[in-house]
Amino acid sequence: MNLRQTSAEDRAVIEGLIASAPWSHVHLDWIDPTKLTDKDPFILATDGQIPAGTLGCPPDLPGVAWVRTFAAAEGFDLREIWRVLWAEAVSRLRRLDVDIVAAIALEDWFEKLIRNAGFKRTNSVIFYELEFEPGMVANRSSRDSSHPLRSIRSADLEAILEVDGHSFEPIWRLSGDSLSVAMLQASSASLIEDQGKVLGYQITTSSAFGAHLARLAVRPSHRREGLGTALVNDAIKSIREIGLDQLSVNTQEKNAPSRRLYENMGFRTTGKEFPVFEIQL
CATH class of the missing domain: 3.40.630.30 (Gcn5-related N-acetyltransferase (GNAT))
Known part of the structure; x- marks a missing residue:
């Protein structure tokens, strides 16, 4: 599995992945996450040339980031895709001095993923x-x-x-x-x-x-x-x-x-x- 930071040129790839993936999370607000592909961290996982998953959580303000989007493509293990992408995101977020990452769980499968990663419920x-x-x-x-x-x-x-x-x-x-x-x-x-x-x-x-x-x-x-x-x-x-x-x-x-x-x-x-x-x- 290869991981890399996305760029503005990857927007179409990310749009297609989010639209077609059986597991896809998009944050609940007015910001289109595919317009953030030039922000760090927004990571794409590939298997050869095949997009396997993506995780975008660039901070909007210093110190705080939201999980803007996550998707795992058909044919790939959901938990493994999350594991490798989240580990890379944490490394990048720490370098950016981000202290808190937040997420809104819109579906049960996503809630299970983030709970297993150590996220704690704080509000609704x-x-x-x-x-x-x-x-x-x-x-x-x-x-x-x-x-x-x-x-x-x-x-x-x-x-x-x-x-x-x-x-x-x-x-x-x-x-x-x-x-x-x-x-x-x-x-x-x-x-x-x-x-x-x-x-x-x-x-x-x-x-x-x-x-x-x-x-x-x-x-x-x-x-x-x-x-x-x-x-x-x-x-x-x-x-x-x-x-x-x-x-x-x-x-x-x-x-x-x-x-x-x-x-x-x-x-x-x-x-x-x-x-x-x-x-x-």
Whole structure:
């Protein structure tokens, strides 16, 4: 078995492997992992000229990496492919000073692999959904009217990154690249500011199936002021204007303030939940 770091030229090979492999994992977010093939570590295993498996887990921010994708091709031993790829990835991640690797287990077979590798369950991702009824009026916010709400502009990226960094634990924070991709995909993106200081923001994407609240963050110093409610209401208003009747969102099981906000606004759990695992290197 030969192992090598991929490059941008390998994107088509990785796409084909992920699409055809009987065992294929792709991380749950808006980043296409095949666009990360020029990032380290993104490893391809081959048997001669035949792609046998791939593992991509490049860090998005210093010190933390997510398993972005893993696939094992037909005719190869799943556990052996994982073993050799994971060993190589760990070696590369340590050289990059990555301390924590996280993964969301979307299927049982992947959960078994990462548990056997030493990953421990630390959280879970819970899914919520809000269906708009005819004549439904959005919940009113108690926020101070002196805090203006406006659409996000590309020049706001650094300020939004600062809010994001204060709002989430390290494994849940986003890089500028990830936020830029989310902003490009957004159907609705707005922020609340006070005298030029961004207090919170939301980014919502949409498709033919409905809309998804991809990111919501409010500075800890300004929580419980109704800003989160105001931002979600702005997303609801925007997506209703384009004819959509449903908004989904996911959040962490241990994020009690986030869950309380959505439940108070009428979101209901869908019953879908995926465990989150971490390992210290």
